[in-house]
Amino acid sequence: xxxxxxxxxxxxxxxxxxxxxxxxxxxxxxxxxVEVVHRSFELDPGRAKGxxxxxxxxxxxxxxxxxxxxxxxxxxLGTQAxxxxxxxxxxxxxxxxTFDMHRLLHFAKEQGRQDELLQILYRANFAEERSVYSxxxxxxxxxAVEAGLDGDAAREVLADPDRYADEVRADAREAAxxxxxxxxxxxxxxxxxxxxxxxxxxxxxxxxxxxxxxxxLKPVGAADTDGAQACGPDGCAVPQ
Numbered sequence: 736x737x738x739x740x741x742x743x744x745x746x747x748x749x750x751x752x753x754x755x756x757x758x759x760x761x762x763x764x765x766x767x768x769v770e771v772v773h774r775s776f777e778l779d780p781g782r783a784k785g786x787x788x789x790x791x792x793x794x795x796x797x798x799x800x801x802x803x804x805x806x807x808x809x810x811x812l813g814t815q816a817x818x819x820x821x822x823x824x825x826x827x828x829x830x831x832x833t834f835d836m837h838r839l840l841h842f843a844k845e846q847g848r849q850d851e852l853l854q855i856l857y858r859a860n861f862a863e864e865r866s867v868y869s870x871x872x873x874x875x876x877x878x879a880v881e882a883g884l885d886g887d888a889a890r891e892v893l894a895d896p897d898r899y900a901d902e903v904r905a906d907a908r909e910a911a912x913x914x915x916x917x918x919x920x921x922x923x924x925x926x927x928x929x930x931x932x933x934x935x936x937x938x939x940x941x942x943x944x945x946x947x948x949x950x951x952l953k954p955v956g957a958a959d960t961d962g963a964q965a966c967g968p969d970g971c972a973v974p975q
Contacts, residue, residue, distance in 0.1 A: 736946055737768050741776040742853075744833045744867070747823070750857045752919040752932030753818040759938035765946055773844070773853055775837040775906040776918045779830070787831040787868040817931075817942045822862035831868030834903065839879055841899040842892045852882035908946045924949065967973040 742749035760766050771906050794805040805909040809825040816823035837869070843852040858868050867874060870875055892898045915923060921929040921938070922963035923945035929937065965971070 736765070736924050736943075737756065737772060738769060738924075738942075739772045739774050739922045741774040741915055741922075743778045743908065743920045744778050744829055744836050744853075744856045744860050745778055746918050747816070748932040749901075749919040750823075751812070751815050751819055753854075753857070754821055755814075755932055756921065756938045758819070758935040759942060762939065763942050764886060769846045769942070770831065771850065772873065773840060773849055774943050775840065775903040776910050776915070776920070777833055777837065777903070777907065778918070779832065780834070780907070782907065785869075787829045787866070793830045794841050816861070820826060822858070824864070825929050826861060827864075827871075828861070829866050829868055830867075834900075835872070835875060835893055836905075838899040838901045839875060839884075839892060841902045842889065843879070843882060843884055845941065846884055848883045852884065855882050905919045909923045948966060 738756075738760075740753070742753070753868075760769060763769065767949060771868065775882070780960045790809070790955060791805045794808065795802060798805075806825075813823040813825040838847055839853055843849045854862070859865070859878055865874065865964055874891065876886050876889050887897075910918075910920060913920075913928065915928075915930070917930065919930075919932060921941070923929070923941055926948065927941055927945050929941050
């Protein structure tokens with residue numbers, strides 16, 4: 736079974752939702768047969784590289800709330816994150832373009848290190864004092880190396896704005912086609928969709944239901960010839 740997760744590094748609910756989903760997946764009996772793929776979704780696609788702003792300022796301008804309301808929301812998110820064992824800085828965070836991070840995540844997917852890089856980017860954005868936006872490409876290279884990627888290769892990706900750009904935009908288009916207008920957005924076997932950082936119990940229910948409704952292959956051909964012309968772990972059947 737495949738689970739696709741559309742998310743953005745700048746999205747606090749994606750950070751919390753990933754932890755809740757993984758809690759449900761860890762307890763799922765068929766977890767070893769579940770493939771998890773992370774998809775790109777920019778919440779602020781029009782923001783230029785290097786254009787950073789304080790999170791509270793961004794929230795007040797984007798949603799028309801007061802500074803007090805924005806801070807209360809951040810405090811609530813800190814509580815929600817802590818309940819999942821996640822560190823979360825409720826003060827003095829910044830916000831910027833995540834496009835290059837998404838490009839790096841597509842590169843990391845090819846190297847089999849996508850989930851590792853995503854978790855490190857989340858931690859760096861929400862829990863650490865250093866910025867993932869204002870320190871330039873070398874900060875992202877440093878995080879890529881921590882995720883097990885080659886630093887020079889990551890540097891080359893970041894230096895070429897066209898590398899994996901089409902993949903990032905294709906993910907966004909696909910999300911729109913599936914009806915997602917926000918993240919996190921979880922799609923199970925292209926059959927069930929779960930929107931938002933739902934409780935682990937909701938993800939457990941979705942995994943169980945999607946697994947139970949997987950199509951069962953129906954054999955075609957005479958039953959007495961089953962396996963007569965096939966190979967398996969013990970070798971190949973030889974007709975007598």
